[in-house]
Amino acid sequence: MKNSIPENPDIVGIGTTFNFALAKVLAESNPDMTTLLVTRAKNGMSAQERVEHLFDDRIGEIQDQDEREEARRIIQLPENALVVDSDIFLRKFRGQIRKLFFQIWKSSQLRAGLTATRDAIGQKAFVNCEILSASKGIENSTLQLIHKVHEETLGVRERAVVLLGGNLAFDLARGMPMITEIAGDPQSVRRVAELFSNSKLRVYRSLDKNILDVAGPTKNVHSFAAGIASVFSDSTVAASATRGLAEYERIAAAIGSKAEFEVPRNGGVASDYFLFAGTRNFNAGKKFIGLLKNKIPVGTAVSEITRDETVEGIASAIPLRDFARKLNVHAPLIEAVAAILEGKISVRKAAANLIECGRDAEF
Secondary structure (H helix, E strand, C coil): CCEEEEECCEEECCCHHHHHHHHHHHHHHHCCEEEEEEECEECCCCHHHHHCCCCCCHHCCCCCHHHHHHHHCCCCCCCCEEEEEEEHHHHCCCCCCCCCEEECHHHHHHHHHHHEEEEECCCHCCCCCCCCCCCEECCCCCCCHHHHHHHHHCCCCEEEEEECCCCCHHHHHHHCCCCEECCCCCHHHHHHHHHCCCCCCEEECCCCHHHHHHHHHHHHHHHHHHHCCCCCCHHHHEEEHHHHHHHHHHHHHHCCCCCCCCCCCCCHHHHHHCCHCCCCHHHHHHHHHHHHHHHHHHHHHHHHCCCCCCCCHHCCCCHHHHHHHHHCCCCCHHHHHHHHHHCCHHHHHHHHHHHHHHHHCCC
């Protein structure tokens, strides 16, 4: 495509790694539509160059040379997708987005990022499109779920659709068969689902979006906890994952109507709990416990882990604990992670407390 910004693009995504993967899937699934991936130039690279090197590390891990070349070929945006530098987009775009908008950022910066986008391109840009909420976090200062941040900031009332699944960006970009869940207004959900209808990402229509949205930060905290638990044994990891899923069920039940509540089993919520070992949060938990074993203070360990990447399992632990307390939900694993990050309790003491708690409390 020409290096210009279409006046009224069909799909616009703002961000980097996961935004790239999602934009690629949507562009390939809808070849008659125009997709914009808006990302920032960084480290001396243009936005286009940055996108071209997003998965270099992951591709480099592939042992077979032919497979590496095939992966590099596959992870290319199709012709109907255009990479635009974010500074240029925010300065020049004054049109309307026809079908779908998403800006997947870390929860601590999302409201500020959405506000900057809205103020730069105008609220009218979002009048006709669906808003996809896919950031997995919880807003620290307000304890707001992420889709609420989208709706309040962009002024789209109840139009945000929540997307959640065990979707790792590299696998998604490679076109691996995957599943995800979406929830929201039925008509909005139908329109978003149609945009994925020709892709290998199978979309399941889920329940209440509050229930689905809280699964993101809950899963991230539990994944981080499982990484910490890996210092003990694989069985301990399995136990923490099992207990974590039970905690999610209790939180979700407290949010939704208990008479109608049923944890979705077909899609991403449950499958995320089988993906812990491949996630950033799990690896962060392993690194965290390794630093603590080397006598590194908790605060220093957190700073080192989060210096170069977003770790929502760390960012969401304390606000999620406060959120669960507000709901009066029994969530000892989340409580333990928050206490560890606050430096109030050691990992071994937290593990002992959880064992004692388990004697009297149901999973």
